[in-house]
Amino acid sequence: MSKQPTLLFCVGATKAGTSWLYDHLFAHPECHFRTSLPGIARLSAHLGLTPMPADLDRRVHEGKAMALPEALRARALLWLRPQYEYVAAMFPALPEAWSRNMERGVA
Numbered sequence: 001m002s003k004q005p006t007l008l009f010c011v012g013a014t015k016a017g018t019s020w021l022y023d024h025l026f027a028h029p030e031c032h033f034r035t036s037l038p039g040i041a042r043l044s045a046h047l048g049l050t051p052m053p054a055d056l057d058r059r060v061h062e063g064k065a066m067a068l069p070e071a072l073r074a075r076a077l078l079w080l081r082p083q084y085e086y087v088a089a090m091f092p093a094l095p096e097a098w099s100r101n102m103e104r105g106v107a
Contacts, residue, residue, distance in 0.1 A: 014061045024091065 012018035
């Protein structure tokens with residue numbers, strides 16, 4: 001008996017981590033992405049949405065680096081540390097930059 005593929009459709013708010021999720025899944029050898037204009041058009045039709053022109057090779061809503069006072073950075077890191085540790089436990093193969101940040105205490 002052949003195993004049926006799992007369909008994952010992910011929509012998230014700005015800065016919700018969907019780009020990180022996409023990059024992580026895209027790099028996984030068992031995940032196969034089929035992002036194409038015809039595919040988006042079929043999905044839109046299925047959902048009853050009017051397709052809009054899109055540049056699928058361009059990321060949108062990427063964050064911008066900004067200066068953060070050290071005291072606020074330390075408070076944010078302390079507050080977010082449990083979330084980072086949980087993600088690291090669930091996904092041992094984190095992106096290299098994330099792993100470096102965890103080691104340095106930046107994330």
